[in-house]
Amino acid sequence: xxxxxxxxxxxxxxxxxxxxxxxxxxxxxxxxxxxxxxxxxxxxxxxxxxxxxxxxxxxxxxxxxxxxxxxxxxxxxxxxxxxxxxxxxxxxxxxxxxxxxxxxxxxxxxxxxxxxxxxxxxxxxxxxxxxxxxxxxxxxxxxxxxxxxxxxxxxxxxxxxxxxxxxxxxxxxxxxxxxxxxxxxxxxxxxxxxxxxxxxxxxxxxxxxxxxxxxxxxxxxxxxxx
Numbered sequence: 001x002x003x004x005x006x007x008x009x010x011x012x013x014x015x016x017x018x019x020x021x022x023x024x025x026x027x028x029x030x031x032x033x034x035x036x037x038x039x040x041x042x043x044x045x046x047x048x049x050x051x052x053x054x055x056x057x058x059x060x061x062x063x064x065x066x067x068x069x070x071x072x073x074x075x076x077x078x079x080x081x082x083x084x085x086x087x088x089x090x091x092x093x094x095x096x097x098x099x100x101x102x103x104x105x106x107x108x109x110x111x112x113x114x115x116x117x118x119x120x121x122x123x124x125x126x127x128x129x130x131x132x133x134x135x136x137x138x139x140x141x142x143x144x145x146x147x148x149x150x151x152x153x154x155x156x157x158x159x160x161x162x163x164x165x166x167x168x169x170x171x172x173x174x175x176x177x178x179x180x181x182x183x184x185x186x187x188x189x190x191x192x193x194x195x196x197x198x199x200x201x202x203x204x205x206x207x208x209x210x211x212x213x214x215x216x217x218x219x220x221x222x223x224x225x226x
Contacts, residue, residue, distance in 0.1 A: 043082075043133055046119060046126035047191040048203050050184065051168065056130075056209030059167045060216035067170055067220060070143040070163050072101035075174075075224070079109065080136025087118045090159060091134050093142070099224050101144070111155065112142060114162040114169045125191045129162075129169025130203045130213070141224050143170035172217040177201040179210045 051059075067073075074095050081092030090111040098105055116129040134140055143166075148159045163170050179200045182192045190205055197203055202213040 043126060043128075044194050044198065046124050047193055048126045048128050048132075048197065049130065050182070050190040050192055050197075050203040050205045051130040051209060051213075052190060053204065053206040053209040055167065056204045056206075057212045060212040063166060063168065063170065063216055064219050066166070067143045067163065068223060070100070070170070071146050072105075072144040072160065073099040073224060074101060074105065074142050074144065075099070075139055076110075076112070076142055077139050078134035078136050080134075082133070083111065084119060087120065088113065089117050089119060091117075093134065093140070096139060108158065110157055111159040112144075112162065112171070113148070113159055114171075115164060116167070116169060123191075126194075128203065129167070129171075131169040131171050132197075132200050132203065134171065135173070139174045141172045141174065141220055143220075168213060168216070170220075172220055173201055174221065179204075179214065181205060181207050181210055 075097035076093035077096050079092035079094060083090045083092075090113040092109065093112055094109045095105045095107060114129050116127050118127045120126070143163045144160045145163055146161065148161050177199060179202050180197060181204055182196050184190045184192050184205065192203075201217075202210055204210045204213060
């Protein structure tokens, strides 16, 4: 009997060692995971994508007619909050005026998101819909599809999705900013360091592209001056 116990111990020992190793590696992986949602202004660590000139011009022109057809049009004040979940990020805002949409949205604090708002930690790159993150305390004009079903995600407040397929995130500040175009160093992609464009409202490869986006913004603000 003792011989069988000794043999069993020899057989199960490697399995026990593997189990312990798995636990240790799992804990180490957890410790090495970066929680970007807990880091203020973490966007500064990433390289945002700029929109090529041809797309900036054509999409901006298209959106002049499509954006006013959105289901919800709001003026909001940015709270400065950001949340990151599975690469997708959200931005906090308080509704200050309703141009189109449910009346009960007035004064609500909500999350805004866009299908293009994504972070890619592996390459430290960010897709922001070619629009910089909202600045805390500033007022923005936003065009939304509607409220998302977030039952499974246990969100702490309603989440509203920006107009789908807009390519350029339909989020425009009521103040103006000086936008600069930075030429990407890589011909195969348009990601650039955040530092030289951190004060921008829009991210575009060329000045002509920026001008097209600024013209779109001013066209929308003329309609919804508030």
